[in-house]
Amino acid sequence: MNSLNKCHCSTFLSFKLSSTHCSWAxxxxxxxxxxxxxxxxxxSTVKQQLQQTAGYSPLILSEMDTVFMGTYAAGNIISGKxxxxxxxxxxxxxxxxxxxxxxxxxxxxxxxxxxSFSLTLGNFFIIAVYFLFGFFQSTGGxxxxxxxxNWFCDKKSIESRGLIFGLWTCHQYCGDITxxxxxxxxxxxxxxxxWAILIPATTNxxxxxxxxxxxxxxxxxxxxxxEVRIRLxxxxxxxAQQGPQVVDEGPAPITYAAALRIPxxxxxxxxxxxxxxxxxxxxxxxPYFLGKHFNPVTANLIASLYSVGMMPGGIIxxxxxxxxxxxxxxxxxxxxxxxxxxxxxxxxKSEELTAIPLLIMLGIMGxxxxxxxxxxxxxxxxxxxxxxxxxxxxxxxGTVTGLINGCGSIxxxxxxxxxxxxxxxxxxxxxxxxxxxxxxxxxxxxxxxIKDELFPSDQGYAEVEANLAV
Numbered sequence: 001m002n003s004l005n006k007c008h009c010s011t012f013l014s015f016k017l018s019s020t021h022c023s024w025a026x027x028x029x030x031x032x033x034x035x036x037x038x039x040x041x042x043x044s045t046v047k048q049q050l051q052q053t054a055g056y057s058p059l060i061l062s063e064m065d066t067v068f069m070g071t072y073a074a075g076n077i078i079s080g081k082x083x084x085x086x087x088x089x090x091x092x093x094x095x096x097x098x099x100x101x102x103x104x105x106x107x108x109x110x111x112x113x114x115x116s117f118s119l120t121l122g123n124f125f126i127i128a129v130y131f132l133f134g135f136f137q138s139t140g141g142x143x144x145x146x147x148x149x150n151w152f153c154d155k156k157s158i159e160s161r162g163l164i165f166g167l168w169t170c171h172q173y174c175g176d177i178t179x180x181x182x183x184x185x186x187x188x189x190x191x192x193x194x195w196a197i198l199i200p201a202t203t204n205x206x207x208x209x210x211x212x213x214x215x216x217x218x219x220x221x222x223x224x225x226x227e228v229r230i231r232l233x234x235x236x237x238x239x240a241q242q243g244p245q246v247v248d249e250g251p252a253p254i255t256y257a258a259a260l261r262i263p264x265x266x267x268x269x270x271x272x273x274x275x276x277x278x279x280x281x282x283x284x285x286x287p288y289f290l291g292k293h294f295n296p297v298t299a300n301l302i303a304s305l306y307s308v309g310m311m312p313g314g315i316i317x318x319x320x321x322x323x324x325x326x327x328x329x330x331x332x333x334x335x336x337x338x339x340x341x342x343x344x345x346x347x348x349k350s351e352e353l354t355a356i357p358l359l360i361m362l363g364i365m366g367x368x369x370x371x372x373x374x375x376x377x378x379x380x381x382x383x384x385x386x387x388x389x390x391x392x393x394x395x396x397x398g399t400v401t402g403l404i405n406g407c408g409s410i411x412x413x414x415x416x417x418x419x420x421x422x423x424x425x426x427x428x429x430x431x432x433x434x435x436x437x438x439x440x441x442x443x444x445x446x447x448x449x450i451k452d453e454l455f456p457s458d459q460g461y462a463e464v465e466a467n468l469a470v
Contacts (some may be wrong), residue, residue, distance in 0.1 A: 335367075
């Protein structure tokens with residue numbers, strides 16, 4: 001019998017317990033996604049050593065990235081569904097353990113120099129490991145978001161959902177920074193470069209054991225959240241019709257088709273793809289573009305301001321959208337409109353701007369891009385999964401987050417193929433125009449939601465009240 005049927009907690013006790021556990025859920029899921037970025041970034045920081053010392057060719061390094069992005073995108077869609085179907089804690093732990101094993105296998109291939117035995121088999125082993133690595137890495141986003149949604153679901157948390165998830169999404173930047181510092185320490189201390197891969201492998205294992213102690217759903221320990229209360233009410237109604245023998249078996253996981261039928265899920269999935277493409281182009285190509293006009297040190301310093309700006313972006317968008325009653329699409333629309341202006345300036349002046357204006361502009365652009373990207377896959381996904389059509393009925397947040405993140409990654413990966421030919425044939429001005437088109441298309445896909453937020457109907461007000469009801 002589900003623990004919900006044995007729960008006799010008072011409302012006061014339930015929320016007191018919930019508050020005690022919320023910070024632990026935040027900490028563990030934050031750390032899990034932190035580990036994901038720590039792991040993948042550490043590998044990228046020693047690419048030069050992998051090529052010069054281990055004999056990895058530029059082609060195999062490129063294939064590792066391509067395979068990883070492909071399985072990571074597909075894995076997001078699959079992992080979200082798994083998190084809604086099975087115990088989310090187990091899925092998160094498997095992702096951490098699997099990531100650790102993959103990194104350890106890469107280390108084994110380096111220690112025993114697999115490439116010297118057989119170049120073909122060695123390359124196949126590396127690609128196969130990274131194929132699995134992408135799947136394991138994909139669990140942190142959708143499943144971690146689902147766990148966060150389970151705990152932060154009371155009225156106060158919903159009203160501050162943007163700020164809470166904005167702070168939570170800083171995990172990726174903290175992981176990236178830690179990876180850079182870790183590699184700098186390893187190389188600076190004169191240790192073998194493979195320690196930069198072994199350290200995240202070890203920490204993934206450690207965090208996996210910690211994650212296994214996480215309680216994924218308040219209902220598992222008898223805490224009555226608003227979502228659980230809705231389930232209780234539906235159970236009572238069902239028992240009144242069919243008799244007291246009916247028991248609660250827990251909410252059924254939502255199907256992909258049902259998730260896509262939730263209003264705006266499909267639109268956000270495609271919109272996020274265009275926003276993520278904009279982010280990927282700036283993240284991956286900025287150092288290359290700036291390197292044509294500045295020395296390598298200056299180019300990397302200027303490019304880093306974009307990444308620095310992304311960290312507070314999610315917090316700002318989340319907090320501002322909370323101030324405006326959860327109107328996140330409208331706030332995202334404002335941010336992307338401002339980004340459109342900056343890209344327009346870049347399309348004409350990027351070749352002429354000096355270091356100081358570029359530093360300022362890229363820092364602001366980091367905020368404008370990072371904010372929407374971080375919030376869509378966290379607070380917005382939680383809003384969508386709280387739609388009255390599925391509340392108290394289906395486990396949907398993991399599936400919704402996975403669909404948005406996975407579809408976005410696929411769209412962005414395909415779009416990246418256009419950047420090289422565009423800048424080679426038409427120059428960098430065409431790349432900025434391309435990004436303007438992406439920004440406009442993504443924002444246009446959210447047009448109906450923005451309209452509903454600015455000019456809500458009576459039904460829209462009813463849905464907002466339903467989401468905030470305790």
